[in-house]
Amino acid sequence: MEIIELKAIIKESVREVLREERLILSQMLTPYISDEEQIELETEFGSPEDYDTEELIDMTQLVREEMFINKF
Template identity: 70%
Template sequence: MEILELKALIKESVREVLREERLLLCQILIPYVSDEEQGEIEAEFGFPSDYNNDELIDMTNWVKHGGQISQAGN
């Protein structure tokens, strides 16, 4: 295996580990919401289905790519 291939493999492996760790950190930082509290939130703000689509922004790709927005998808 050439040095450049090895470097690329190591970089990709480190990226994968960092991505996984970032997701775990996000899960840890999201607070627990009891059923009672969730009911209060839904009573005050409604449900996602209650909102018009033009009021929402799909952040899926942004989250998947670590905050980098691809030009092709937008």
């Protein structure tokens, strides 16, 4: 096995581990709410399916730009 192939395998393995750890972290940081709290929230704010699309803002591009800016 050549050095380049070995580096590629290691790099991909590290990416996989980081991806898994990031998922675990996000699950740990997501607050738990009970069924009663969920019903209360849906009663007060409705369900996302009920929202008008004009009320929504797609933050995807903004987040990508922020991540890019903070990367350097």
